[in-house]
Amino acid sequence: MPVKNNISPVRRINQMEPWLGEEEKQALCKYLDSGGWLTEFKQTREFERMIAEYVSSQYCSVLSNGTVTLFTALLALGIDRDDEVIVPDLTMIASANAVVLSGARPVFVDIDPSNLCLDLDLAEKAITPRTKAIMLVSFNGRSPNMHRAVSMARQYKLHLVEDAAQSLGSFYEGKHLGTFGQIGSFSFSAPKVITTGQGGALVTDDARLADNVRKIKDFGRRESGVDFHETLGYNFKFTDLQAVVGIEQMKKLGWRVQRKKEIFALYRRELGNVPQVKFIETNLEDTSPWFIDVLVPNPQSLAAFMKERGIGTRPFYPPIHSQPPYGDRGAFPVSDYVSARGLWLPSSSFLTDEDILRICGLIRAFHDSSQT
Numbered sequence: 382m383p384v385k386n387n388i389s390p391v392r393r394i395n396q397m398e399p400w401l402g403e404e405e406k407q408a409l410c411k412y413l414d415s416g417g418w419l420t421e422f423k424q425t426r427e428f429e430r431m432i433a434e435y436v437s438s439q440y441c442s443v444l445s446n447g448t449v450t451l452f453t454a455l456l457a458l459g460i461d462r463d464d465e466v467i468v469p470d471l472t473m474i475a476s477a478n479a480v481v482l483s484g485a486r487p488v489f490v491d492i493d494p495s496n497l498c499l500d501l502d503l504a505e506k507a508i509t510p511r512t513k514a515i516m517l518v519s520f521n522g523r524s525p526n527m528h529r530a531v532s533m534a535r536q537y538k539l540h541l542v543e544d545a546a547q548s549l550g551s552f553y554e555g556k557h558l559g560t561f562g563q564i565g566s567f568s569f570s571a572p573k574v575i576t577t578g579q580g581g582a583l584v585t586d587d588a589r590l591a592d593n594v595r596k597i598k599d600f601g602r603r604e605s606g607v608d609f610h611e612t613l614g615y616n617f618k619f620t621d622l623q624a625v626v627g628i629e630q631m632k633k634l635g636w637r638v639q640r641k642k643e644i645f646a647l648y649r650r651e652l653g654n655v656p657q658v659k660f661i662e663t664n665l666e667d668t669s670p671w672f673i674d675v676l677v678p679n680p681q682s683l684a685a686f687m688k689e690r691g692i693g694t695r696p697f698y699p700p701i702h703s704q705p706p707y708g709d710r711g712a713f714p715v716s717d718y719v720s721a722r723g724l725w726l727p728s729s730s731f732l733t734d735e736d737i738l739r740i741c742g743l744i745r746a747f748h749d750s751s752q753t
């Protein structure tokens with residue numbers, strides 16, 4: 382479907398993902414004119430159906446965001462106080478915070494430099510009698526060997542929870558990420574591949590888990606408006622207004638995934654021979670990179686150079702072990718190394734090829750003129 386590209390080049394470059402277009406506006410107006418429901422109802426069910434179909438999962442529930450999805454997933458699996466959950470040291474902090482929220486303890490493990498995801502060898506060494514789950518984050522749509530992750534979880538009788546917040550549109554050997562473990566989580570916050578402003582989804586093939594999720598997100602009850610609460614639950618529900626937007630965004634997903642791949646390929650072609658710029662190996666058959674990520678010797682100064690020229694970039698997350706709520710726990714040399722060098726380049730699917738050529742020209746000029 383044609384996607385309008387009617388925003389200024391500067392905004393195209395600075396924003397990581399497109400804002401909502403005419404299609405979403407029209408769908409919202411039509412829905413409201415029809416006397417549409419505000420809280421979750423038929424549009425929400427349709428949005429869930431579309432996600433489940435796209436990722437080939439039996440069940441999908443949408444929730445308020447991609448942090449409470451992780452918390453809900455852990456709760457639905459029965460993760461409890463004093464349990465340990467293995468989490469990669471380089472991820473968005475929500476992956477670890479959701480574990481803390483569940484009462485369990487996140488155990489940080491270093492990442493694999495070849496894909497920036499959990500190092501499975503180190504994860505195996507970190508398993509203790511208290512370990513109950515592995516939270517596998519598919520960082521920017523890439524993943525480790527998922528067959529190995531699944532068999533390791535089985536061997537040690539652990540739950541495999543996939544934090545696939547960044548991976549809608551990304552696969553491993555043709556199977557959608559988020560569908561290898563017991564339960565997979567996605568986020569629809571504003572800079573994701575598709576967005577509903579805020580929002581998240583849980584997918585699973587396990588009917589019992591799906592049922593637990595539905596109860597937890599609605600105060601622990603089975604039926605809205607009937608105040609019998611089978612379990613402890615919260616209000617993590619979605620709204621039909623967001624679902625109307627989500628349905629339109631899902632219609633654009635195929636185009637966005639394709640465009641992300643083209644953009645990544647163009648950056649790689651243009652910067653592949655700049656010795657200071659390193660790309661993570663990415664199989665574009667399977668992976669739709671959400672952000673264009675590179676490792677450079679000095680991301681802060683490149684970011685400042687680009688900013689002076691009106692181009693927004695963003696340094697990688699600090700390693701979680703270095704963030705104040707977690708103190709300094711152990712040594713994570715790969716995550717430290719990658720975090721100190723990682724930079725996200727402009728990645729909006731609305732970028733034109735000319736925009737990218739200009740950005741790459743500036744990155745080349747920066748490295749030609751700098752010592753690093």
Ligand SMILES: Cc1ncc(COP(=O)(O)O)c(C=O)c1O
Nearest residue numbers: 446447448473475476546568570
């Ligand atoms: C890996 C990962 N997990 C969890 C989240 C949290 O999602 P949300 O912002 O929807 O709460 C994000 C958000 O960027 C993320 O990247």
